[in-house]
Amino acid sequence: MAAILLVQSFLASIGRTVLGVCRGAGSIAIFGADGVSHIFRPPYYPAEFGRQLLRIGWFSLPVVGLTALFTGAALALQIYAGGARFNAESVVPSIVAIGMTRELGPVLGGLMVAGRVSASVAAELGTMRVTEQIDALTTLSTNPMKYLVAPRLLAATLALPALVAVGDAIGIMGGMLVGVARLGFNPAVYIQNTVDFLEVMDVVSGLVKAAVFGFIIALMGCYMGYHSDRGAQGVGRATTNAVVSASILILAANYFLTEFFFAGA
Amino acid sequence: MNEAPKIALTDVAKAFGSKRVLRGVTLAAAKGESLVIIGGSGTGKSVTLKCVLGLIAPDSGVIRVDGEDVARLRGAARERYLDKFGMLFQGAALFDSLPVWRNVAFRMLSGRKRRPVREAREIAVEKLRRVGLGPETADLFPAELSGGMQKRVGLARAIAGDPEIIFFDEPTTGLDPIMADVINDLIREIVTEMGATALTITHDMSSVRKIADRVAMLHDGVVQWEGPIAALDDSGNPYVDQFIHGRAHGPIEALR
Ligand SMILES: Nc1ncnc2c1ncn2[C@@H]1O[C@H](COP(=O)(O)OP(=O)(O)OP(=O)(O)O)[C@@H](O)[C@H]1O
Numbered sequence: 266m267a268a269i270l271l272v273q274s275f276l277a278s279i280g281r282t283v284l285g286v287c288r289g290a291g292s293i294a295i296f297g298a299d300g301v302s303h304i305f306r307p308p309y310y311p312a313e314f315g316r317q318l319l320r321i322g323w324f325s326l327p328v329v330g331l332t333a334l335f336t337g338a339a340l341a342l343q344i345y346a347g348g349a350r351f352n353a354e355s356v357v358p359s360i361v362a363i364g365m366t367r368e369l370g371p372v373l374g375g376l377m378v379a380g381r382v383s384a385s386v387a388a389e390l391g392t393m394r395v396t397e398q399i400d401a402l403t404t405l406s407t408n409p410m411k412y413l414v415a416p417r418l419l420a421a422t423l424a425l426p427a428l429v430a431v432g433d434a435i436g437i438m439g440g441m442l443v444g445v446a447r448l449g450f451n452p453a454v455y456i457q458n459t460v461d462f463l464e465v466m467d468v469v470s471g472l473v474k475a476a477v478f479g480f481i482i483a484l485m486g487c488y489m490g491y492h493s494d495r496g497a498q499g500v501g502r503a504t505t506n507a508v509v510s511a512s513i514l515i516l517a518a519n520y521f522l523t524e525f526f527f528a529g530a
Numbered sequence: 531m532n533e534a535p536k537i538a539l540t541d542v543a544k545a546f547g548s549k550r551v552l553r554g555v556t557l558a559a560a561k562g563e564s565l566v567i568i569g570g571s572g573t574g575k576s577v578t579l580k581c582v583l584g585l586i587a588p589d590s591g592v593i594r595v596d597g598e599d600v601a602r603l604r605g606a607a608r609e610r611y612l613d614k615f616g617m618l619f620q621g622a623a624l625f626d627s628l629p630v631w632r633n634v635a636f637r638m639l640s641g642r643k644r645r646p647v648r649e650a651r652e653i654a655v656e657k658l659r660r661v662g663l664g665p666e667t668a669d670l671f672p673a674e675l676s677g678g679m680q681k682r683v684g685l686a687r688a689i690a691g692d693p694e695i696i697f698f699d700e701p702t703t704g705l706d707p708i709m710a711d712v713i714n715d716l717i718r719e720i721v722t723e724m725g726a727t728a729l730t731i732t733h734d735m736s737s738v739r740k741i742a743d744r745v746a747m748l749h750d751g752v753v754q755w756e757g758p759i760a761a762l763d764d765s766g767n768p769y770v771d772q773f774i775h776g777r778a779h780g781p782i783e784a785l786r
């Protein structure tokens with residue numbers, strides 16, 4: 266009897282969790298669709314958009330650049346070591362380039378920006394919620410979805426591909442630095458090799474991924490902040506949730522996008 | 531008072547979880563009238579104002595402003611509805627990413643009431659002057675102001691659009707007695723000169739006497755007493771008597 270009750274309560278808790286996740290996913294989807302729809306409907310807030318572009322794009326450059334630099338450098342060492350097992354050290358330039366543009370540039374860049382931007386957007390909107398600034402916007406006949414959420418979604422979606430493009434270049438350069446300084450490659454040959462093997466699709470797929478990741482980053486930051494509980498604790502929770510959910514969604518989306526772009530190829 | 535009231539709440543109830551904050555509030559304010567809501571801390575005064583603004587959806591009851599049912603308003607109709615209002619939040623709720631003057635002129639910097647930037651700024655500076663703040667505050671950020679100054683900026687923002695209806699949530703808390711009196715005068719002026727309808731929440735009895743045409747006392751989720759300011763002192767209502775004399779003993783239990 267007791268065992269049955271235990272099983273029942275166990276199943277019930279699983280059911281509750283599943284329902285909770287579905288409800289959450291649904292409400293995030295509705296929130297996102299509403300936010301996107303406001304990007305296309307006037308009035309527009311270009312000044313807000315500009316501020317967000319600066320904050321999400323420009324100020325994330327150092328983080329993304331350094332991440333890419335060291336990743337590219339480490340990648341070159343690893344591939345050299347791996348390639349040496351098959352006497353295939355010469356693949357270093359092409360594999361570094363493909364690895365950076367297709368996968369590591371967008372994913373690591375996305376994750377780093379998720380930590381920076383999701384957190385700060387969630388904290389900002391959460392504080393605005395808690396201090397009634399979002400209510401104040403509404404009473405001033407300004408739709409917070411339009412004034413706060415839409416510019417952030419658009420700015421992040423446009424900024425991430427640009428960031429990742431710069432990151433790709435820096436990462437490839439990082440690989441080259443190590444290749445030339447430590448592994449004995451000739452710089453001209455290294456560059457030639459990179460250019461010969463890199464395809465347009467490698468870069469484009471990475472930039473499309475970046476745009477999707479940018480949207481995820483802004484969406485989770487906005488959603489968590491907008492629905493923050495009251496008090497400093499509520500804002501803290503919103504910030505954590507934003508970073509964690511954005512990171513996991515980025516990794517999940519990355520898998521499906523990779524499947525979409527390269528599964529057949 | 532034969533014409534239809536400007537604002538009418540009928541049997542409005544709102545609970546947060548198991549906490550029943552409003553249990554059937556019925557209240558009306560005529561056009562051009564200054565109604566003051568008094569009541570203990572946590573009795574739902576702020577919640578009442580937010581229900582009228584549509585920021586909180588009541589569980590039951592009807593709220594009408596100019597005969598329009600607030601609960602039915604969506605999208606553009608809701609924004610037009612909110613154009614009638616000015617609201618001073620209890621915590622001022624200034625936008626801390628914007629300088630003071632952009633806070634005050636917020637309505638005039640975008641949307642339907644848009645004005646040229648210079649003109650908007652001039653209006654903002656003029657409204658700041660009316661709440662006792664000099665032009666040098668215009669370019670500061672809210673975080674650089676004291677609590678009382680923030681409150682007054684919030685007040686300037688509430689009156690900046692010359693609204694038909696103004697809500698003041700504790701306009702004088704955090705102000706020195708002299709500045710509090712300036713603000714009381716200002717609220718009175720806005721009602722008399724501009725013919726605005728004002729709903730004010732306050733704990734300050736001298737403020738009540740100065741700005742109210744009528745007073746409503748909220749307690750236990752309902753309006754316990756409502757009447758003209760002249761009747762406040764001999765209302766014969768034990769709740770009102772205890773509140774206006776600030777006694778610890780009476781029907782309102784002060785937990786210790
Ligand atoms: N968004 C909310 N979520 C949960 N509870 C709330 C919310 N807003 C208000 N409450 C609760 O409703 C009650 C009434 O709050 P309200 O802010 O209206 O009080 P008040 O009468 O304005 O008090 P004070 O004079 O202290 O400002 C409080 O107990 C508060 O905890």
Ligand SMILES: [Mg+2]
Nearest residue numbers: 575576620699
């Ligand atoms: Mg209050």
